[in-house]
Amino acid sequence: MVNLSIDMTDYTKPKTLSRLCLLATLLVATLLFAALPTGFVGAQATTYPEYVVVPGDTLSWIALRFDSTLDDLLAINGLTDTSMLRPGDRLKIPSLAGLQGILTTEYVALGSSLTSLSRRSQAEPADLIRANKLTSPSELFIGREIIMTHLEDTPMMTTMASLKTGQSFMEASILSGQNTWTLTELNRLKNPLRGLPMDTYYEPSDVESPNNLAIPGVKEILVDNLPLLQGDTFLIEVSSDEPVIVAADLAGIQPVFVDMGGGVQMGYGGINALTDVGVYPLTMEFTNSEGATYRFDQYVMISSGNFATDQPLQVDPASVGTDDEKAENAKFKEVVAPVTPLQQWSGLWYSPAQDADCIISSFGSRRTYNNDPSLYYHTGLDLGYCQGVDVYAPAGGTVAGVFPDQVVRGNAIVIDHGLGVYTTYMHLSQILVAVGDVVRPGQLIGIIGTTGRSTGPHLHFEVNVHGTPVNPLTWLRRAFP
Numbered sequence: 090m091v092n093l094s095i096d097m098t099d100y101t102k103p104k105t106l107s108r109l110c111l112l113a114t115l116l117v118a119t120l121l122f123a124a125l126p127t128g129f130v131g132a133q134a135t136t137y138p139e140y141v142v143v144p145g146d147t148l149s150w151i152a153l154r155f156d157s158t159l160d161d162l163l164a165i166n167g168l169t170d171t172s173m174l175r176p177g178d179r180l181k182i183p184s185l186a187g188l189q190g191i192l193t194t195e196y197v198a199l200g201s202s203l204t205s206l207s208r209r210s211q212a213e214p215a216d217l218i219r220a221n222k223l224t225s226p227s228e229l230f231i232g233r234e235i236i237m238t239h240l241e242d243t244p245m246m247t248t249m250a251s252l253k254t255g256q257s258f259m260e261a262s263i264l265s266g267q268n269t270w271t272l273t274e275l276n277r278l279k280n281p282l283r284g285l286p287m288d289t290y291y292e293p294s295d296v297e298s299p300n301n302l303a304i305p306g307v308k309e310i311l312v313d314n315l316p317l318l319q320g321d322t323f324l325i326e327v328s329s330d331e332p333v334i335v336a337a338d339l340a341g342i343q344p345v346f347v348d349m350g351g352g353v354q355m356g357y358g359g360i361n362a363l364t365d366v367g368v369y370p371l372t373m374e375f376t377n378s379e380g381a382t383y384r385f386d387q388y389v390m391i392s393s394g395n396f397a398t399d400q401p402l403q404v405d406p407a408s409v410g411t412d413d414e415k416a417e418n419a420k421f422k423e424v425v426a427p428v429t430p431l432q433q434w435s436g437l438w439y440s441p442a443q444d445a446d447c448i449i450s451s452f453g454s455r456r457t458y459n460n461d462p463s464l465y466y467h468t469g470l471d472l473g474y475c476q477g478v479d480v481y482a483p484a485g486g487t488v489a490g491v492f493p494d495q496v497v498r499g500n501a502i503v504i505d506h507g508l509g510v511y512t513t514y515m516h517l518s519q520i521l522v523a524v525g526d527v528v529r530p531g532q533l534i535g536i537i538g539t540t541g542r543s544t545g546p547h548l549h550f551e552v553n554v555h556g557t558p559v560n561p562l563t564w565l566r567r568a569f570p
């Protein structure tokens with residue numbers, strides 16, 4: 090009985106207290122409602138995510154970046170348009186009302202998906218969709234700038250070791266030494282027994298890792314020369330801990346991967362200058378020594394090369410598309426086809442002409458002949474005769490072919506630089522090398538002329554990557570790798 094009465098007392102007190110609390114709350118709430126503008130009645134306080142100002146930011150740039158108006162941005166932050174911004178200031182972003190945390194921007198890396206981004210940042214997928222106005226997975230293409238939200242009390246995350254075939258998420262989480270249930274929740278999994286080998290999972294860490302890959306044995310994949318343009322060269326570099334056979338396909342281009350030693354494989358590709366601008370899937374496949382294959386797709390944007398359109402050309406119809414020309418084209422196609430495994434160049438290339446700025450026709454310009462609607466494009470860079478007539482090897486290589494008196498190309502040289510990369514020199518007056526010669530960068534190889542189908546002395550300089558003519562200026566302006 091004694092116990093019961095104590096129990097009764099203990100249960101009664103809180104009830105009385107809670108009734109009192111409820112009355113107090115109602116009273117405060119009534120007073121608040123009376124004081125607030127009608128628009129806020131019944132609404133919870135609106136949250137705004139914050140952007141941390143970095144050096145160089147301006148209010149109008151921040152408004153533009155987050156699709157807000159300058160007036161809204163000033164109003165919500167109690168600023169005027171003359172307010173000074175200091176790096177480290179935090180600005181509420183009105184266009185993303187309802188979201189929380191700190192906003193950062195980053196570029197979509199290979200292997201990223203909405204799920205992996207959400208797991209790493211601990212932001213809700215719906216919030217990422219809203220912040221980035223995503224309507225389709227293809228909008229998460231490699232290299233795209235995206236807005237991420239980070240809640241301040243969430244841990245930094247790094248990728249967990251990828252699941253091996255047949256391994257459960259629970260097994261992998263135990264091996265990682267962390268709490269399985271915490272990891273299950275952080276990775277938004279309903280059941281730790283379920284987990285996919287190709288999925289990317291994260292664990293808390295002292296350093297944040299942007300690595301989104303989940304391919305056993307593969308440490309890193311880099312896609313170089315983003316954003317990709319029509320007529321441009323790209324390089325895919327794969328680093329792996331164990332032997333792996335790599336295959337890739339982008340817009341029908343299949344780079345040949347060459348083992349560079351030290352667990353690194355490189356594959357070069359050339360995008361046709363007439364490829365339609367748009368988003369293309371890059372498909373990659375990795376086969377390990379046990380024969381297990383991992384595959385993933387990631388979107389890549391191919392942007393406009395902004396090529397000029399030349400005046401329609403009128404030429405002797407008998408000189409276009411002749412059997413001689415077709416045979417010549419086939420012969421040159423064959424010469425530049427093999428992928429030799431030794432990279433013979435290093436770093437940036439030299440200009441092959443004495444005056445690198447004497448460009449008389451750019452790569453990629455669109456051409457039509459004799460009012461034929463078929464579109465052609467200029468497959469090389471035309472360097473005029475301005476300061477001198479010398480033609481130099483722009484990089485190390487081996488002479489793969491010398492071709493005197495060609496119908497279109499005149500006197501021509503082809504140099505193999507390795508890994509599927511070739512250069513061709515056309516319309517020369519003299520050829521100063523022989524097949525099989527190993528050339529040094531800057532070595533004199535020929536003299537500018539106007540042989541073959543040419544209207545005046547110039548060097549047509551062409552770079553081929555796996556047989557596709559690519560923009561030579563890329564190779565003169567940046568180093569691969």
Ligand SMILES: [Zn+2]
Nearest residue numbers: 469470471549
């Ligand atoms: Zn040309």
